[in-house]
Amino acid sequence: MQIGLIGMPLSGKTTIFNLITEQHLDTGPGAKSEIHVASAAVPDERIEFLSDLYHPQKTSPARIQFMDLPGMCSQNGTAAQGAFLLDKVRGADVLVQVVRAFHQDFVSQSVGEPNPFKEICDFSDELLLADLAAVENRLKKLKEGRKLPKDVVGQIAFFERLRSALEMEIPVDNIEMTEQEKEYLSGHHFLTEKPLILAVNIDEGQLVSGDYPGRARVFSFAEQRGIPVIEICGLMEMEISQLPLEERIEFMNDLNLQESGITRLARAAYGYLGLMSFFTVGEDEVRAWTVNNGTPAQQAAGKIHSDIERGFIRAEVFHYDSLHEQGSPSKVREKGLFRLEGRDYTVKDGDIISFRFNV
Ligand SMILES: Nc1nc2c(ncn2[C@@H]2O[C@H](COP(=O)(O)OP(=O)(O)O)[C@@H](O)[C@H]2O)c(=O)[nH]1
Ligand SMILES: [Mg+2]
Structure with a gap:
């Protein structure tokens, strides 16, 4: 399974990527604009128990691959740049939008005060724009290309309908389609068709108070659309994840953090995608396998x-x-x-x- 971390610039994507995949990449305004890919073990206390019991030579938890993209939005660059970057996550099974709620003066100076609800809405426009660009591309090929499919007329009609819908801000996911049309769609991987999870990046104060500006709106919006929301204290969890194991547990207990960011993210993704794990055990290997319910x-x-x-x-x-x-x-x-x-x-x-x- 691959999860694409997306969102506005400086929302904390690389910070959360570091925390989840245990890397030490540069974060903040000076960080290089590059794409990062790494995998993370899905934490599962069951596999730890099995490993203690069977003492296998190898223990293999389920793994999720994460992709971290440079911050993107058409307000900063051009719509084409945003769409170009977002194209990179078309292969992902799930998109996680990292949303900035935390307070950090230098970040606010550069991209404004945090406004999670607005950020979610604005980013949803970015996804629509990226899909619109992909549809335009497809239409161009269908109209000017050389090797045209047999049913080119039907395809053009379909993608024109898709274009009008996207222009009206209707995500691909909400468009009714015939079986034939679904076939036209397959292989294109539209972003507004993918499962989305919101990861609100909060600071320590917000963790303690359990609130931040716009929280209620974020949750009611997400509930309405059936989008899971998790809250992650990105920077602090990243710092904790870089400590030795014992200190890590102590810190998490002190902060009353029962579960790490990756645990909650993995649970949300598994639940959303209808996935579960079964195990194989033995002296050679104890292993988790991910399958659909x-x-x-x-x-x-x-x-x-x-x-x-x-x-x-x-x-x-x-x-x-x-x-x-x-x-x-x-x-x-x-x-x-x-x-x-x-x-x-x-x-x-x-x-x-x-x-x-x-x-
Ligand atoms: N206080 C605070 N700062 C954070 C948090 N998450 C990220 N930051 C800071 O915000 C800046 C942007 O983070 P980064 O991960 O590079 O964002 P990206 O552009 O979305 O990849 C960095 O300076 C981080 O240290 C957080 O949870 N709390
Ligand atoms: Mg980054």
């Missing part, structure tokens, strides 16, 4: 290897909670909490599975 056992096996999916015989399954309660796999077996399941069994979040297969 509702995935049948045989298909889940394909996550590991296509041979296992093809030669699927059965899944031997017990649940993490049973293991956690009973303390050992043999007790789980004794209590009859160990099951054999067939190919159509729907995998549950937290299942520990061993696949039997034949190739």
